[in-house]
Amino acid sequence: MEREIKIAPSMLSANFAIMGEELKRIEEGGADIVHLDVMDGVFVPNITFGIKMVADLRKLTRLPLDCHLMIVHPEKYVEKFAKAGADYITVHYEACGEELGDVLKLIKSYGVKCGLVVNPDTDIEKAEKYIPLCDMVLIMSVFPGFGGQKFISDVLAKCVKVRKIIDDNGYNCLLEIDGGINDETCVKAREAGCDVLVAGSAVFGASDVKQAISALKK
Numbered sequence: 257m258e259r260e261i262k263i264a265p266s267m268l269s270a271n272f273a274i275m276g277e278e279l280k281r282i283e284e285g286g287a288d289i290v291h292l293d294v295m296d297g298v299f300v301p302n303i304t305f306g307i308k309m310v311a312d313l314r315k316l317t318r319l320p321l322d323c324h325l326m327i328v329h330p331e332k333y334v335e336k337f338a339k340a341g342a343d344y345i346t347v348h349y350e351a352c353g354e355e356l357g358d359v360l361k362l363i364k365s366y367g368v369k370c371g372l373v374v375n376p377d378t379d380i381e382k383a384e385k386y387i388p389l390c391d392m393v394l395i396m397s398v399f400p401g402f403g404g405q406k407f408i409s410d411v412l413a414k415c416v417k418v419r420k421i422i423d424d425n426g427y428n429c430l431l432e433i434d435g436g437i438n439d440e441t442c443v444k445a446r447e448a449g450c451d452v453l454v455a456g457s458a459v460f461g462a463s464d465v466k467q468a469i470s471a472l473k474k
């Protein structure tokens with residue numbers, strides 16, 4: 257069966273001075289999900305934006321807002337991101353450790369879909385027991401912090417493993433991949449069983465956003 261691929265452009269590669277226009281550009285270009293990279297300068301060596309950006313973008317679109325929290329103590333901010341209008345909140349295993357299950361349940365308690373994220377060097381076995389709680393599993397194919405990095409192919413085996421866990425158990429859970437997705441790596445990600453491809457530079461760096469999104473879907 258052909259899996260329907262969703263494209264989630266990452267606003268990290270947008271021009272922050274004109275976020276509303278950039279959002280419109282990807283919406284008209286056929287984006288399925290809006291990926292919002294929240295970075296705190298502690299969990300990752302970069303700082304982006306936070307709750308107010310989510311709230312302001314919420315007013316401009318009906319597309320699902322996928323908030324990827326690259327922050328320490330994400331549990332402190334879950335309620336605020338939920339109230340700002342997040343549809344998905346994903347949190348790192350590396351930030352939560354064995355509190356991950358509680359954080360995922362906290363996200364769900366606000367009626368928001370939840371997901372776990374693993375860095376390229378984290379074995380999925382460590383976080384596997386939390387997959388039944390998830391609406392999404394996000395596999396990082398670069399080390400988080402910056403757009404425009406090179407895809408780490410080693411993580412494809414992890415995607416295959418998670419795909420199998422989801423399918424074998426009939427979980428209603430999306431498999432998302434983030435980092436270095438372009439015209440070539442999107443094929444590998446699809447073959448490894450991913451449903452949602454996050455793409456920053458490949459979308460915002462293109463002269464024709466619509467064409468870039470449809471190329472990633474094929």
Ligand code: DX5
Nearest residue numbers: 266400401403404436456457
């Ligand atoms: C990296 C972010 C990604 C990033 C992807 O920390 O989580 O979402 O924006 O950018 P590209 O597609 O350029 O690798």
Ligand code: ZN
Nearest residue numbers: 293324434454
């Ligand atoms: Zn991301």
